[in-house]
Amino acid sequence: MDGPVAILVVNGGKDPEAGSWLEICLSSVRRHTPAGAARVYAWNNNLSDPRVRPLLASFPGAVLVEADPAETLSHPHAVPLQRLYERARADGAAVIVTLDSDSFPVRDGWLEDLLRPLGPRVPLSGVWRDELAPDVLPYVHPCGLAVTVRFVEEAGLRFDGFRSPRRAICDTLAAFTDAVEDRGLEAARLLRSNRNSFHRLMGAVYGGAIYHHGAGSRTNMAFWDEVKESPERRRLMEEDSRLLRDESASLLFRFRDRFAGWLEGRGPGTEGVGRPDFLLVLGMHRSGTSCLTGCLERCGVFLGEVSRANPHNLRGNHEAGDLVALQEGMLRRAGGSWRSPPPPFPPAPEEVASLRAIVERLAARGRAGVKDPRTLLLAEAWEAAAGSCARIGTFRHPSAVARSLERRDGMGTEEALALWNAYNGALLRLHRERPFPLLAFDLSDPAAYVRAVCAAAVRLGLDLDRPAPEVEAHGAGAAGLVEPAARLGVYEFDEFVLTFERSDGGIYGAEGLLKNYESSVALSMLAALKDPGRQALVDRVQKYLTTLQWDEGEDISVDNAWYGGAGYGRGERPDLSNTQMMLEALRDSGLPKDDPAYRKALVFIQRCQMLGETNDQAFARGSSQGGFIYSPAGGGESKAGEIEVGGRRELRCYGSMTYAGFKSLLYAGLSQDDARVRAALDWIRGHWSLEYNPNMPEKQSSEGLYYYYHVFSRALDAWGEPVIVETSGRPRVWRHELLARLEKAQRPDGSWVNEADRWMEGWPQLTTAYALLAIQAAYPQP
Structure with a gap:
């Protein structure tokens, strides 16, 4: 569409903080719009905001x-739009583009995509909001709308008009869509394109071009289709939406590109990296090149015939034998080897020809690439053979590389560190010459590695949903990335843990003091790996854990308070903490729901609940607390002591054990309507806190706090509801509150520690593990 283009933006409605939205909107326009392509017209409702004038002054001609x-405006958005339109029309604008202050472009070419469809048959183009249908009919939304001035004038439209015979509810500019359809014309649509979402109506990317937060400066957080809800339900929805809006806005302002990339299921910006025809994977030996290459293969990179298994890589090193032999031969011709890198040397013509033949053979199948750490030492040869092919690199901590080379090759530490310097020096030189994605392989979280690989793959122009043919049967696309990352990224840790496998089927330290805890943690880890080759081991550990349960095998009958529980090891008195760990591991590892272990555990668990209706132990008689204690053994034990209830002394329930018990009731198969489950939930609703371990005596209130966060998160994730309503009626969006609390408590080095050092929580390794497990459960799984 030819003619001057005007971009109209209104700053803020009633929210005095909306200046942040204008800043992110206009900075994105400047970033992604060619100079001179459009003139910006902005209306400022927030006169006290000092950022607005300098921001507009930075736009030539704005x-x-x-x-x-x-003046009191009848509508703080629509009326200013009409006045800006009149000004732009008077200045000769032929096309009007509107952006809400909480919308902005996310890539180059957004304006071209918006304007390209415009013509006599298509006078309107933009973001197509259909999420509220049928309550609100779909329409092109002003958060990203383009319309010709000619059509506006011929149709007699106004930007402050809210009347349309088609609509019971007519939002700003919705009448434009109706006017187009009434005349038998068409509106070009940018459809919601994000793969990830945090809300059904907020935070969307449309056409891969424009982001709209959807409620950036709204004070009323009820959406139109929610008017049919009951007042209480609507209030809860409003509160939930408000929290989501504000938390996501905070992330957006701090991490704009990463946030938008997550929404689209991709990584940070793709600027500066072209779509590759051929890809070199670069990195030192034992630095994650195999893992990275396996991931890239799942994004469509063709590797040809490569190693799929060897003793030092669970899924092979993804190297082609002919390439390895060729490159090692080149290094030896120069007087070196992979283990003794020679100085840079010019390649022989026949060597260049051999490399070029490999490239051409692989590239004939489409996007292709190779991996061999020796490639780092032969950059000149590859430049001659393949030109400026795409690159991606990986690095790893030198001590980790040295340990791995010692295991694989018997290499001494000094030699390994010198080799690390040589290879990574070459990697840095190449990166300085022409930057390319670099990934760290020092990982403890495979999911984080997957996200990093996805971001790098997108920068390289790879398709996360298009696997190479060789891997289609093994878990393709972005979802399949988890497999090589998990297998290879935790390979050494997996092997380390298994050095503690015992002949009785357990996995625990030589001291044997925490057999149940350690075996349960190991079993949950094995379950997370989902390796069919470990299934026999999983079965053995499951069987071992069930032998730690007190039952008929120890001549314990069902009327014994110990029945169904587990302690620290065989022969140790049972408690709820050990029992919930065992039950979690059995559930994580797929023990069938009808296994007797669950039924037996339920007997013990309900005896830990202070609920006289279902607990047959004398200490619980007449109690209606509903929460849980540590153990029913020995007449009952609570780490929180006793409490007076109705003139009588009772064992005191407390947070960590109540969430452990609540979770265990659900794991044992009870329904949400079961009286025991409801009683535990009522206790939780009446004792909400993330500042301390609820209902512990004041001096002990911080003891076991991170264990509490762990069971809190796993329990509420098992419960399945995003909001817990306190007894007072206050809604609690537990995921957001927990994550905010942990973010606040995290130390500068990334760890967590509990100053109330009881139950080993002064040890940051354990406390950080609790925190990470809590965070993991707080993120909804796809």
Whole structure:
């Protein structure tokens, strides 16, 4: 569409903080719009915001119109849009583009995509909001709308008009869509394109071009289709939406590119990296090159015939034998080897020809690449053979590389560190010459590695949903990335843990003091790996854990308070903490729901609940607390002591054990309507806190806090509801509150520690593990 283009933006409605939205909107326009392609017209409702004038002054030719404080506008958005339109029309604009202050472009070419469809048959283009249908009919939304001035004038439309015979509810500019359809014309649509979402109506990317937060400066957080809800339900929805809006906005302002990339299921910006025809994977030996290459293969990179298994890589090193032999031969011709890198040397013509033949053979199948750490030492040869092919690199901590080379090759530490310097020096030189994605392989979280690989793959122009043919049967696309990352990224840790496998089927330290805890943690880890080759081991550990359960095998009958529980090891008195760990591991590892272990555990668990209706132990008689204690053994034990209830002394329930018990009731198969489950939930609703371990005596209130966060998160994730309503009626969006609390408590080095050092929580390794497990459960799984 030819003619001058005007971009109209209104700053803020009633929210005095909306200046942040204008800043992110206009900075994104400047970043992704060619100079001179459009003129910006902005209306400022927030006269006290000092950021607005300098921001507009940075746009050549921008027009700023400020509201008259003495004037009351009938609508703080629509009326300013009409006045900006009149100004732009008078200045000769042929096309009007509107952006909400909480919308902004996310990539280059957004304006071209918006304007390209415009013509006589298509006078309107933009973001297509259909999420509220059928309550609100779909329409092109002003958060990203383009319309010709000619059509606006011919149709008699106004930007402050809210009337349309088609609509019971007519939002700003919705009448434009109706006017187009009434005339038998068409509106070009940018459809919601994000793969990830945090809300059904907020935080969307449309057409891969424009982001709209959807409620950036709103004070009323009820959406139109929610008017049918009951007042209480609507209030809860409003509170939940408000929290989501504010938390996501905070992330957006701090991490704009990463946030938008997550929404689209991709990584940070793709600037500066072209779509590769051929890819070199670069990195030192034992630095994650195999893992990275396996991941890239699942994004469509063709590798040809490569190693799929060897003793030092669970899924092979993804190297082609002919390439390895060729490159090692080149290094030896120069007087070196992979283990003794020679100085840079010019390649022989026949060597260049051999490399070029490999490239051409692989590239004939489409996007292709190779991996061999020796490639780092032969950059000149590859430049001659393949030109400026795409690159991606990986690095790893030198001590980790040295340990791995010692295991694989018997290499001494000094030699390994010198080799690390040589290879990574070459990697840095190549990166300085022409930057390319670099990934760290020092990982403890495979999911984080997957996200990093996805981001790098997108930068390289790879398709996360298009696997190479060789891997289609093994878990393709972005979802399949988890497999090589998990297998290879935790390979050494997996092997380390298994050095503690015992002949009785357990996995625990030589001291044998925490057999149940350690075996349970190991079993949950094995379950997370999902390796069919470990299934026999999983079965053995499951069987071992069930032998730690007190039952008929120890001549314990069902009327014994110990029945169904587990302790620290065989022969140790049972408690709820050990029992919930065992039950979690059995559930994580797929023990069938009808296994007797669950039924037996339920007997013990309900005896830990202070609920006289279902607990047959004398200490619980008449109690209606509903929470849980540590153990029913020996007449009952609570780490929180006793409490007076109705003039009588009772064992005191407390947070960590109550969430452990609540979770265990659900794991044992009870329904949400079961009286025991409801009683535990009522206790939780009446004792909400993330500042301390609820209902512990004041001096002990911080003891076991991170264990509490762990069971809190796993329990509420098992419960399945995003909001817990306190007894007072206050809604609690537990995931957001927990994550905020842990973020606040995290130390500068990334760890967590509990100053109330009881139950080993002064040891940051354990406390950090609790925190990470809590965070993991707080993120909804796809």
